[in-house]
Each structure stands twice: as C-alpha cells, then as structure tokens.
Amino acid sequence: MLKLELNEAVEKLKKIHAKKILLQIPEGLKTKVDDIIEELESNGFDIAASMDPCFGACDLKENEAKILGCDAILHLGHSPFIEKTKIPTIYAFLRYDLGGGFEEISETLAKYLKKSGINSIGLTTTIQFIEYLPKLKRVLEKNKIKAVIGKGKRVLDGQVLGCNYSSAAVGTNTILFFGDGLFHPLGISFATGKKVITVNPFTKEIKELCEEKETFMRRRIMLIEKAKEAGDFGILVSTKTGQNRISLAKKIKELLELAGKKAKIYSTDTISESSLLGAKAEVLINTACPRIAFDDFGSFKQPILNSNEVGILLGKKTYDDYFIEETY
Numbered sequence: 001m002l003k004l005e006l007n008e009a010v011e012k013l014k015k016i017h018a019k020k021i022l023l024q025i026p027e028g029l030k031t032k033v034d035d036i037i038e039e040l041e042s043n044g045f046d047i048a049a050s051m052d053p054c055f056g057a058c059d060l061k062e063n064e065a066k067i068l069g070c071d072a073i074l075h076l077g078h079s080p081f082i083e084k085t086k087i088p089t090i091y092a093f094l095r096y097d098l099g100g101g102f103e104e105i106s107e108t109l110a111k112y113l114k115k116s117g118i119n120s121i122g123l124t125t126t127i128q129f130i131e132y133l134p135k136l137k138r139v140l141e142k143n144k145i146k147a148v149i150g151k152g153k154r155v156l157d158g159q160v161l162g163c164n165y166s167s168a169a170v171g172t173n174t175i176l177f178f179g180d181g182l183f184h185p186l187g188i189s190f191a192t193g194k195k196v197i198t199v200n201p202f203t204k205e206i207k208e209l210c211e212e213k214e215t216f217m218r219r220r221i222m223l224i225e226k227a228k229e230a231g232d233f234g235i236l237v238s239t240k241t242g243q244n245r246i247s248l249a250k251k252i253k254e255l256l257e258l259a260g261k262k263a264k265i266y267s268t269d270t271i272s273e274s275s276l277l278g279a280k281a282e283v284l285i286n287t288a289c290p291r292i293a294f295d296d297f298g299s300f301k302q303p304i305l306n307s308n309e310v311g312i313l314l315g316k317k318t319y320d321d322y323f324i325e326e327t328y
Contacts, residue, residue, distance in 0.1 A: 004036070004095075009092035013074065013090055016072060016088050018090075020046040021074050022049075023048065024050050024060070024073060033049055036049075052269075054075075054076075055240070055270075056081070057079060057091070058241065059242065061073065062241055073090070074090050075089055075091050076094065077094040078091060079155065081164075095129075096129055098132070102132060104204070106135070107139065109140070109176075110143040113197075118197075121148070121174045122168060124160045124175060125160070125178040126159065126184060130156055132201075152166035152168075160184050163289065163290060165187050168191060174194060174195045176198075179199075180202055182212050182216075183294060185198045190322065190323050196209040223305060227303045227313055230261070230283040233262065233284070234276070235284075235287065236266055236267075236271050237288070238269065238288035240269060244288075245288070246267075252285055252287070271292050273301065283304075308324065
C-alpha cells in the first residue's frame, strides 16, 4: 500500500510562514489530487495544483509557482535534489507499507545469500522503500551477513536515482537493489561494475541481474550503430530546473560538427515525440534525464541516444567504456 503523510510537510510549511502553495504531484497520485488539496486547505493554505507531469525532484515548477504568485512549493513523492531553489520547497515522501510481507522477503533473502555464498552486500533502494533498508540490514546481520548502506551525494543513505548511484559506491563485491523495475539496478551495475542482485518486494522475486544487462546493451548497440550512418542530429535540451544542460548540448554540437555532421539544438520543457513536431533530424541526442532515451526510445521516430553515448558514436570510445551518466 502506498502511503502519503502530509503532517510533517504541513508543519514545515507553517514554520516558513507559507500561505499560497504550488502543489506538485506524481502521476500515480493524481487520482487523489482533490483529497490532497482539501486536506491542505483545511490547514489554512491556498493551493494551486500543477497538473503537468512531474518526473522527479529535478522537475521543480519554479516559474509556474512565480506566475501563480505562490510563496512555496510542496513537492510530493521525492527527496530534495536541487541544492539551491529560487522558491522555498518542501518535500513529502511517498512510502510503500509492505506489512508482514517484509519479514517474509527479508528472511528469504538471507537464505538466498547464504546459499549463494555471499557474506557481505551493499544495500540500495529508491525513496519509496528507504525506511526498509535499516530493517533489512538488521535481518541480514542477524544471519551473519555484513550489510552496508552507503552515504551518497545529494541523496539519502542507500538511495539511488536514475542519474545518481553514488550511494552504491561501497566496499562490497555485490550490491542489492530493493525495489521494482530494472532501470535502477542496471544503473548500479554500470556505475559500479559489480554483481547486482534485485529483490522485488511485490513479487518477492530474488535474482541476479545478468540477462537483462545483456539485452539492454544489445539494444543500445543497435541504436548507436544505426546512428553512425546519420548526418543530421538534433540535440535535446530540457528547460526543467534540474535537467537543463545547455553547456553540454553546445559541446556535443561542436563535436558533431567537427566530425562533419549537421547538428541543431532543440529545447523544450518535456521531451517527447509530439514536442519535436517538424524536427527533421535523423538522430536525437538527449542531454536531460537518461530515462528518456532508455525507457521511451520506442516512442520516437528517430533513434534517441544519451549524451554519454556520443563518444562511442564518434569512435572516441568503445562499448567496453559504456556507462550511464550520473549527476551529483
């Protein structure tokens, strides 16, 4: 069950004397937007809810808040990422309550690790499960398995983001990802070069990340090799506060032009196929969130690469050098 607790956020908003609040809400919670607005208004706040998609803590609607005359942002579902904001921003986490299922999966994991001969492991997760890492550490250490929760940069202890795996840099040969989906464990694998074990708390599946990484690399190689034949490139820049990297886009444009390619820079708030209507580029280079090129590549007409793949495209790096770019 997904839980949202607003009490702490309400107290923080009152402490900074906020009155008019811009509410940023993730897609999965929008069915409850009216209930959330009513709860906040019952605490004396004037609420304007942003109904645009919210893609993470890097996606702060500061300009929208200014236009609407808001004196604070309440950002739901994520932890702080941008160090200096133009408008005071308060975060309220979403947490999964696994109930008794956590004890079952943690004991099953301990048996799996023992059977696999693993006696030390690093623990990582996303913000929705962060409270379970210390509990998981205690269960594993009770079973004589050393468990390490790393301290990352601009993230909570043990937390990983799609562009930040610094908390996975611990002194163990194996890293565990506690959560669902493949994107984060793939990122951990490329960032650390270590064995990654995934634990899905919903399906209770425990497995080593192997075939998925090979499938991922085959897909990326196919796209990069296809892109090598192109002569006209579009470089994508997001205007989102925490994703804007225009300086990187300019550098990539220069590199492509030195290689005899045509290159144009396209900027947009949300990068999507529809926002690029009229762009005739044969290949797109993404400088924003890496998940756009990895998760949404099938929705674009052209091959879409991430900025870190340009070196391979131009022959300056090999596939042995492959990595997922991080932001600290």
